[in-house]
Amino acid sequence: MKYKYILFDLDGTITESKEGITKSVQYALKKFGIIVESLDLLEKFIGPPLKYSFSEYFGFDENKSLEAVQYYREYFEKKGIMENKVYDHIEDLLKQLKELKLKLIIATSKPTKFSNIILNNFNLTPYFDAIVGSNMNGTRCTKGEVIKHVLEKYRINSDEAVMIGDRKYDMIGARQNNMDSIGVTYGYGSLEELKNENPTYIADSVMDILNKVTQQ
Known part of the structure; x- marks a missing residue:
């Protein structure tokens, strides 16, 4: 088998987190007098670093974006973090990957602190050999930076690893680190978005990930 490390x-990808994230963004925007009623319009915030999204979609400058992130966290820490659920069959997938003696690592732009809380809440932490996210001070927030940190800290050869995610940022981060990628279509990125970044594979379901990982 080609891969030893699954990021x-x-x-x-692991959790269906739209409600918590979009309500947190909605709360932050309201602090600036911006009212967005439809949570669907805020789905684009899922994936990229928050401060970049506030800047890109609402024209916030650096200081305003950082202030918005703090408001986002006010809601997220109290409510949004639990407005979340695990995709069907994820635990089955993780069990089978562990039975194959593969190393599983979370590589997310979400702060490590919040990622740990979420995975603990769903009793998924034992499946992962490491949980790596961004820092609370806003550093190491792009997917490329997170992956680079994982590779360096755990001395992983990129040829032996694959990045699995639902947005273009996951594919871009993998490519920046010379790593294969699997784009999943059940998440928040469209098939077109994923294909535009030339992932190594496309997985159409949770268990299809297993097929793509083990066919090597």
């Missing part, structure tokens, strides 16, 4: 995105 997973969290939001849109």
Whole structure:
């Protein structure tokens, strides 16, 4: 088998987190007098670093974006973090990958602190050999930076690893680190978005990930 290390995105790949994230964004925007009623319009915030999204979609400058992130966390820490659920069959997938003696690592732009809380809440922490996210001070927030940190800290050869995620940022981060990638279509990124970044594989379901990992 080619891969020894399986890196997973969290939001849109392991958990269905739209409600908590979009309500947190909605809460933050309201602090600036911006009212967005439809949570669907805020789904684009799932995946990329928050401060970049506030800047890109609402034109916030650096300081305003950082302030918005703090408001986001006000809601997320109290409510949003639990407005979340695990995708069907994820635990079956993780069990089978562990039975194959593979090393599983969370690589997310979400802060490590929150990622740990979420995975503990769903009793998924024991399946992962490491949980790596961004820092609370806003550093190491792009997917490329997170993956680079994982590879360096755990001395992983990129040829032996694959990044699994639902957004283009996962594919881009993998490519920046010379790593294979699997784009999943059940998350928050469209098939077109994923294909535009030329992932190594496309998985159409949770258990299809197992097929792509083990066919090597």
